[in-house]
Amino acid sequence: MAVMTVLEAVRTALGEALDADARTFILGEDVETGGVFRATEGLKARFPGRLIDTPLAESSIVGVSIGAAHYGMRPIAEIQFADFIHSAFDQFVSEASRWSYRTRGESSLPMVVRTPWGGGVHGGQHHSQSIEAYYTHLPGLKVVAPSFPADYRSLLRASVDDPNPVLFLEHKRTYRLIRQEIDGAAAETVIGRSRVTRRGGDLTIYAYGLMLHESLAAAESLSAEGIECTVVDLLTLLPLDVETILETARNTGKVLIVHEDTLTGGFGGEIAALIAEHAFEYLDAPVRRLAAPDIPAMPYAHAMEAFFMPDRDKIATAARELAAY
Amino acid sequence: MTAKERRPRSKETIDQYLLSEQQLEEMYETMLLARRLNERMLALNRQGRAPFFIGGTGQEAAQVGAAMSLKRGEDYLVPYYRDLAMNLVFGMSAREAMLNLLAKKDDPHGGGRQMPSHWGVGSRKVVTGGSVVATQLLHAAGIALAAKMSSDPIVVLTCCGEGSTSKGDFHEALNFAQIHRLPVIFYVQNNGYAISESTEKEMPIAHVADRARAYNMHSASVDGMDAIAVYQTVKPAVDQARRGGGPFLIEARCYRLGAHSSDDDDSRYRPKAELEEWTQKDPITLFRRRVETDKVFPPEELDEIEERVTAEVQDAVEWATNQPDPAPEDALGFVYRE
Structure with missing residues (x-):
């Protein structure tokens, strides 16, 4: 076996966490019957009394x-x-992110909030959103956004074990789309570390979630054209792995930041600022961001949804321009 | 005079109180200490020694009567920012109250990271809270859920003002707690005002307790100016919740005798006659009159308590003033637990 989808990795990690620690329990809407994406399917029978359906009240x-x-x-x-x-x-x-701070560490909150994010599923305005920009502005909270099944599994386990509140973002388009041979695969177990997924000397692409996979696909096709990309899977957005970001930026001198969220105030601005502030002398081109246009939300109709979302072609185009700069 | 000598003429009355002499003494002393602390805190603010003050004057009976219904060291208190007297019942000293007001380094409620009166001490089972109203009611429900899942026979009492009962979190908390029949008391101190807004502007019903009907929840409304009546109402609710009887919504009808905070001028909105009318029902005067009439304590003993409290407050101010302030860089710590 050992080939897992993202969804199977999440479900596996949840089962392992419930098994490992009697203090864990799952709560949420429809979780007892498995949830709308089936992430908690089968767990109620294995762990009676430890899944709690809640009212529709977030x-x-x-x-x-x-x-x-x-x-x-x-x-x-x-x-x-x-x-x-x-x-x-x-x-x-007002509460979770400040709990440790205002009690001077006397109390902290070992809790995880998992949630499916991202578009490409014809989810329209209210089933497609990227929320990371709001939550990465909250020191005291950790925000994790993996891309590969092995990382989903290990980082969800790490999130449950973490003494701090963790917002765990699961890209819903990748739930069944992305599969991985788990055995022997790289699996980050430490929250706060990024991974260099691919090495290339021409430029670095920073991404997470579905966009990481689109970036890898773009890098593959660019390689055939002779453009070699480094691709960084950010994995944790808060706290950010500043060291890996700066090291790769300095190595390649050109950087492309990709995210699905809208451009202005998006998380890419933070990475761009870090690089501009701390790796300026190494840059051979302006920092480039590729993001969704600044419209209120992702539209539903297929053509408009595709227009909204960055993808491998848009990434490749942006990377080509950057490489030629 | 010893307790034994007093008992013959007051025992019958005391039995009706459902409180021992010792408890009645604690009740009076705690209410009085809260009052004197609040008065002194406001004075310190006016002298420019404390940037901010928010108090609970007029709510001492509502707070002491309710907090004394809980098992200290076992039950959880999830307070709001007027609950000075409740915290005193749960073990806070006058010195500690002043450390908190003056935002000193060793203030156990966060060491100056929050405005004063945002209490929380884990070892005492007093749970940290913020200034945004009603958020804490959900924390109380969560604590009660965890206790129930762990089969721990504890009760959680959480407080808010009547203004908080319009917030979504208030309703979400009652809803959740009743669905799971959790051991939590939602204790609303209806003090008549949410800053400047009187209750008619806050809610379309006359009594906060009526909100319980929407959740099929037990409820009670009690004269919050009468500490003994409060105890007699809250204690059975706590006992019932501990036995698995589910949550309770209790409204204590009291009055905010002071302004909302040190930054508020209540003369802009509060009729003078109304304030005078409620001053006649001052919970501490009322309590003293009652126990004197019932001959529970001789007046000189109550005077002794008064002297003790005055000395305690004076000592607290002097002591706390000389405690160290936090260092600027102390601001950086404890963002995450390692």
Whole structure:
């Protein structure tokens, strides 16, 4: 066996976490019957009493998790779609991210909030969203966004074991799309570390989630043209692996940051600023960002959705221009 | 005079209180200490020694009567920013209260990271909270859920004002707690005002307790100016929750005798006559009158308590003033637990 999809990796990690620690439990909408994406399928039978269906009330899912984590449990919450998480934003901003700080570490919150994010599934405005820009602005919270199944498994386990609140982002388009031979595959076990997935001397592409896979596909086709790319899988967005970002930027002198979120105020701005601030002397071209256009949300109709999302062709075009600079 | 000598003329009355003499003494002393601390804190603010003050004057009976219904060291208190008296019941000293007001380095409620009156001490089972109202009610539900899952026989009491009962988190918390029949008491101190807004502007119903009907939840409304009545109402609810009877919504009808905070001028919106009317029902005066009438304590003993409290507050101010302030770079620590 050992070939897993992203979804199977998540489900496997959840089962392992429930098995490993009696303090863990899962709560969320429809989780008892497996959830809308089937991430918790089969777990209720294996772990009776440790999956809790909640009302359709996201603030209560996160707020109750905070209380349970403070008490000493290790709640693993599911927000059905990342687009629905905003009614719980206050619980992240005003409460969870500040808990350790304001108690001077006397109490911290070992809790995970998992949520499917991202587009490319004809999910329209409210089932496609990228939310990382809001949540990476919250020191005290950790934000993890893997790309490969092996990392999903190991980093979800690490998130459950982490004493701090973790927002764990699962790209829904990759759930069944991305498969990987798990045995022997690289699996990051430490939150806060990025991985150089591919080495090339012409430029570096930074991405996460579905865009990491699109970037790798672009890098492959560019290689046939003689353009060699380094591709960094960021894995954790907060706290960010500054060292790996700067090392790769300095090595290649040209950088392309790709994300699915809209451009202005998007997470790419932070990476661009880091590189401009700390690797300026090494740059041979302006920092380039490829992101969705600044419109309120991802449209539903196929043509407009495709127009909104960066993909391997758009990435390759941007990388070619950058390589030629 | 010893307790034994007093008992013959007051025992019957005391039995009706459901409180021991010792508890009644604690009740009075704690209410009085909270009052004197609040008065002194406001004075320190006016002297420019504390940038901010928010108090609970007028709510001492509502707080002490409720907090004394809990098992200290076992039950959880998830307070809001007026609950000074509740924290005193749960073990906070006058010195510690002043450390918190003055945002000193060793303030155990965060060492100056939050505004004063945002209490939380893990070992005491008092849970840290913020200033955004009603968020803490969900934490209380979560603690109660965890306790129930762990088969721990504890009760969680969480507080808010009536203004908080319009927030979504209030309703989400009641909804969740009742679905799972959690051991949590939602204790609403209806003090008549949310900053400048009187209750008619805050909610379309007369009594906060009526909100429980939407959740099929037990509820009660009690005279929050009467510490003994509060205890007699909250204690059975706590006992019932501990036995698995589910959550309770309790409204304590009290009054905010002070302004919202040190930055508020309540004369802009509060009728003078109303304030005077409620001042007549001052919970501490009321308590003293009652125990004196019932001859629970001789007046001189109550005077002794008064002297003790005054000395304690004076000592606390002097002591806390001389404690170290946090260093600027202390701001950087504890963002994450390692």
